Amino acid sequence: MENSLIKGSIVKAIKNNIGISILLVFSVCGVVFTSLIPPQILKHIIDYNLVPKKPDKLLFLAIIYIGVLIFVAVFDFVKEVLLTVLGQKITKEIRIKMMEKLEKINAGFFSSNSSGAVVSRFTNDVDAINSLFTSGIIGMMIDCFKIIGIVISIWIFSGKLGIITLILLPIIYGITRIFQRRMLKAQIENRILVGRVNNHISESLKNVQMIKSYSKENYMEKIYTKHLLDNYKTIEKVNFYDSIFSPIIQLIRATVIGFIVVLSSKQLNYLGISLGMVAASIELISNLFAPIENLGMELQNIQKALSGIRRVDDFYNESEDDFKKNELKIEHIIPLREDVRLAFNEVSFKYEDGNDVLQGINLNLKSNEKVTFVGRTGVGKSTLFKLAMGLLKPSKGSITINGIDVYQIPNSEKRKIFGYVGQSFHIINGTVAEQISLQDHNITRKQIEDALEFVGLMDYIATLENGMDTKVTSDTLFSQGQKQLLAIARAIVTDPPILLFDEITANLDSITEEKIVSVLQKASQAHTILSISHRLSSMITSDTVVILEKGRVKSAGSPEELLQKDEWYRSHIELEKLTWS
Known part of the structure; x- marks a missing residue:
């Protein structure tokens, strides 16, 4: 607190x-x-x-x-x-x-x-x-x-009865807590097993074709039956504790009331209280059980x-963020569109204490330069993009645009500077136009139309019921290739000087890939481009190729230079030619 x-x-x-x-x-x-x-x-x-x-x-x-x-x-x-x-x-x-x-x-x-x-x-x-x-x-x-008030009320009637009540309190509370703990444990087990049952049903439905293809119905049914039986056992535990708890409390209440009546009888008259006090004490003690039970919960x-x-x-x-991101504007960062200098200055990064994901990256990109990053999975290519856009802060070194640290650029200005296209397109709740603008009111309808025209989607969107104002309610409205074109339109709608393409053709067939690459080639004419390509032979025309290995720059140069001096690059190009020929 x-x-x-x-x-x-x-x-x-x-x-x-x-x-x-x-x-x-x-x-x-x-x-x-x-x-x-x-x-x-x-x-x-x-x-x-x-x-x-x-x-x-x-x-x-x-x-x-x-x-x-x-x-x-x-x-x-x-x-x-x-x-x-x-x-x-x-x-x-x-x-x-x-x-x-x-x-x-x-x-x-x-x-x-x-x-x-x-x-x-x-x-x-x-x-x-x-x-x-x-x-x-x-x-x-x-x-x-309530408990204090009841005890005081009973004590006023009889000090002896007050002592009996005080002795009774820890007994009732102890019994209540024992049952509550056991019931809670059984309920937690039940929730876990219900989750397993639901997960098994979901997985069975999701993979029903594979299950039928490999004749695994009996196997899946056996597992389902086991989960179901385990779940029933926990339900039985909960029901058992719930069913015996109330009778035990009722028995204790009846025993205490009977004890009070006996002690107050004319034969014993141990408590020395009137009949009205006996009745009031019985009601007070009966009311004592509920708050004690509630205390445990x-x-x-x-x-x-x-x-x-x-x-x-x-x-x-x-x-x-350890600085104020509220002063820099794009006109301060990039006064002239034709002057965009992106620099990686001894950049190292690690997500947690341990090995660096990236180590000592030094690169200087000129305006409108096209750079492709290649390397094995896990060498830090996507992380490098997150650093370049200022989403992550380097552990060491800095990344600058015209000498200004990208991590200090306000998020409101980043979309005017960077356009990012990933491997998948995330649909938002809105119209086709809002998929591109992301409901940014500073983006005009003309900009959205130009972006969709640029990627070649306007003809298809014109066939939709309400054109750009059609509500996107499911993923089925657009094919996978069209979604990637929408992602490119979303990235270029503000005409940012720097574009980043992160393996955007990785999940596409060869025909769709060719169409996407042609759009990327067109988009690269007036932008600084950073791209990651899973296939070297399909990457957009690049001025520089950077090969990453173990978080470091292994080799960098033009595609022609790397074909001459880098064995890894040359072998991958030749292998891809054989694969796709």
């Missing part, structure tokens, strides 16, 4: 909803105090109306008794509503702060954390924090006050919430 994110979100939510907060405190007090009144009214009814047989005020007291119970229910309802409302406002504030943090966080964070793990922090962990307030701390406070929720807080704290403490 010491973290400024959690504390700040709570304080802000309470300040912005001071009326709700005050009403919540009032309803909590109302729940605690009104729940202690009915046993006192019951005592009064028995001792002053039923035993002396004076029924003159009995109807009035009965109405008061029912009225107080209604008040208890109303206060409890209002408390639950206000807790839910305030809890949601707190979680909203936490998620807003987390999103603000996400915009500032170092891009290296996403290299070691999957999208699923990040989403889990925004959803599951924040929901766990929400439970800290809705069914955790406040619920625990209410139940503790609330402690469990608090433990989950603390785990969520730690994970959110870890996220909020992730390193941010």
